[in-house]
Amino acid sequence: MKSRSFWLKILSATVLFGAWQIAGMIPVSYAFPTFFESMAALVRMAGDGTLFQAYVETLRPLVIGVAISAVFGIGLGLWIGLSSRFDWLFSPIFIVMQAAPLAALIPLLVMAYGIGLTSKVFVVCIMAMPVIVLNTAGAVRNTPTSLKEMGRSFLASDAEIILKIIIPAASPVIFSGLRLGISAGFIGAILAELKITPTGVGDIITYSRSIADYPAMYAAIFSIILLAVLFLNLLERLEVYLFEGNVRGYASD
Amino acid sequence: MVMPQIKEVVGPDDTPAADNAVVARGISKNYGDVEALKNLTLEFPRGQLTSLLGPSGCGKTTLLKIIAGLLEPSAGEIEVNGKPVTGPGPDRAFVFQDFALLPWANVLRNVSFALELRGVPKSEREAIAEKYIGDVGLAGFELKFPHQLSGGMRQRVGLARALSVDADVLLMDEPFSAVDEQTRRKFQEDLLGLVQNENKTFIFVTHSIEEAVYVSDQIAILLPRPSRVSEIIRPTGLRNKDVDNIRRDPEYLDIVDSIWASLRSYVE
Numbered sequence: 001m002k003s004r005s006f007w008l009k010i011l012s013a014t015v016l017f018g019a020w021q022i023a024g025m026i027p028v029s030y031a032f033p034t035f036f037e038s039m040a041a042l043v044r045m046a047g048d049g050t051l052f053q054a055y056v057e058t059l060r061p062l063v064i065g066v067a068i069s070a071v072f073g074i075g076l077g078l079w080i081g082l083s084s085r086f087d088w089l090f091s092p093i094f095i096v097m098q099a100a101p102l103a104a105l106i107p108l109l110v111m112a113y114g115i116g117l118t119s120k121v122f123v124v125c126i127m128a129m130p131v132i133v134l135n136t137a138g139a140v141r142n143t144p145t146s147l148k149e150m151g152r153s154f155l156a157s158d159a160e161i162i163l164k165i166i167i168p169a170a171s172p173v174i175f176s177g178l179r180l181g182i183s184a185g186f187i188g189a190i191l192a193e194l195k196i197t198p199t200g201v202g203d204i205i206t207y208s209r210s211i212a213d214y215p216a217m218y219a220a221i222f223s224i225i226l227l228a229v230l231f232l233n234l235l236e237r238l239e240v241y242l243f244e245g246n247v248r249g250y251a252s253d
Numbered sequence: 254m255v256m257p258q259i260k261e262v263v264g265p266d267d268t269p270a271a272d273n274a275v276v277a278r279g280i281s282k283n284y285g286d287v288e289a290l291k292n293l294t295l296e297f298p299r300g301q302l303t304s305l306l307g308p309s310g311c312g313k314t315t316l317l318k319i320i321a322g323l324l325e326p327s328a329g330e331i332e333v334n335g336k337p338v339t340g341p342g343p344d345r346a347f348v349f350q351d352f353a354l355l356p357w358a359n360v361l362r363n364v365s366f367a368l369e370l371r372g373v374p375k376s377e378r379e380a381i382a383e384k385y386i387g388d389v390g391l392a393g394f395e396l397k398f399p400h401q402l403s404g405g406m407r408q409r410v411g412l413a414r415a416l417s418v419d420a421d422v423l424l425m426d427e428p429f430s431a432v433d434e435q436t437r438r439k440f441q442e443d444l445l446g447l448v449q450n451e452n453k454t455f456i457f458v459t460h461s462i463e464e465a466v467y468v469s470d471q472i473a474i475l476l477p478r479p480s481r482v483s484e485i486i487r488p489t490g491l492r493n494k495d496v497d498n499i500r501r502d503p504e505y506l507d508i509v510d511s512i513w514a515s516l517r518s519y520v521e
């Protein structure tokens with residue numbers, strides 16, 4: 001079962017990279033390098049430390065922003081899900097935030113917070129937070145009534161009902177919100193580096209494009225996607241570790 | 254108010270009427286303008302099993318949840334062991350129709366969950382849970398998750414959890430309705446054993462006439478529109494009979510028939 005999904009992943013990666021290689025060899029555009037050229041650039045940049053330095057820059061707003069979004073997003077989502085008044089007050093804000101075109105907001109952020117770390121963290125949060133909040137709130141609202149009644153009938157306090165019943169019951173949907181939120185956070189972090197000031201990975205992308213070093217540009221883009229995938233896999237591990245029966249239960253029922 | 258008429262099916266009642274574990278007095282419950290219960294009065298003798306029997310929608314679950322303290326009645330009062338009910342308490346334990354198990358917790362944690370909520374230390378509560386897991390016949394399944402169990406086994410987990418807190422009163426809301434027929438028969442036999450061996454009062458909701466007659470010391474027939482207890486039946490004669498022969502007993506068949514006669518007009 002596990003090895004089957006592993007081989008499927010390998011297969012889909014091979015198909016994807018093969019298509020990339022062929023598209024680069026045709027080539028579809030003079031600015032589109034082959035897979036192997038891009039990997040060579042990736043190895044070169046990893047070797048001389050460029051990539052490492054870039055990620056130190058890029059990961060800072062990303063990690064801060066994702067951490068803030070996760071903590072406040074889940075907290076706020078819980079609150080909204082538990083209280084209909086907060087739902088009424090806050091839900092519209094996050095629905096608007098989710099729909100807002102981020103690129104249009106960036107100039108406002110820069111005016112308010114300058115071109116430093118703060119603005120970039122904001123961009124990550126704006127991208128990551130809404131889906132985390134809305135998923136958490138929805139999941140909390142949909143906790144099965146009979147589980148809550150079970151808790152109450154066996155004398156659980158309100159805090160125990162939240163911690164031992166509502167949060168674990170909501171965790172699959174909270175985690176899927178986290179996954180979507182973190183993916184969006186990655187997009188936000190790169191977008192901030194492209195639109196505010198070119199630093200880190202965004203700088204590699206901008207700079208290598210300006211000198212027509214397309215393999216380096218694609219290598220940088222590839223590396224960020226790879227990092228996002230690795231991170232999401234890690235998150236999945238955490239979920240299985242925390243709520244083992246939940247994960248399998250929802251998968252097979 | 255419609256007074257329940259008490260019909261003695263077999264001989265005089267040999268238990269003195271005095272000792273009731275639970276008393277419902279003048280209970281009414283409205284959901285908006287739906288009258289789920291209207292001025293219902295009913296006594297539940299200690300150490301016996303009382304069934305609430307009636308067509309769906311007549312307020313059985315509502316009454317059970319009011320007794321559990323999960324719902325507030327619009328009027329009237331519940332007394333458990335002589336004290337008025339204001340909310341859930343350690344003297345009552347609930348067995349849920351849909352089992353209400355935590356899907357992320359294994360059997361051991363699910364069974365010990367009620368004790369966990371009462372602050373019993375881990376090693377102690379797991380020892381108690383082990384005992385009841387064995388009692389309901391699930392030894393060896395401690396580390397399984399609910400989705401790995403059949404419906405019948407899940408309800409055994411729910412039953413073990415309710416037994417683990419050693420409450421005086423066990424409230425069971427159609428506990429066997431979601432399990433298959435064979436398992437249900439086994440459950441019914443086990444329930445008879447439980448009533449005899451444990452010194453507990455059972456309040457058992459069912460919509461099955463046969464099930465009610467098979468397991469009950471007292472059957473309260475609830476009817477809708479307006480909701481009320483229409484009849485109380487005590488199949489006392491059956492309780493001394495061998496469990497294997499009850500279903501063939503003429504008394505059993507007579508009682509089933511007479512209950513069907515009074516219910517049939519409410520079934521469209």
Ligand SMILES: Nc1ncnc2c1ncn2[C@@H]1O[C@H](COP(=O)(O)OP(=O)(O)O)[C@@H](O)[C@H]1O
Nearest residue numbers: 284287288289308309310311312313314315316
């Ligand atoms: N939460 C609720 N809100 C509104 N009406 C309800 C609610 N719960 C039950 N009812 C109504 O009250 C009546 C009795 O319900 P219930 O106690 O569940 O009956 P039973 O368990 O006998 O099937 C039904 O007509 C049902 O529709």
Ligand SMILES: [Mg+2]
Nearest residue numbers: 313314315427
């Ligand atoms: Mg019901």
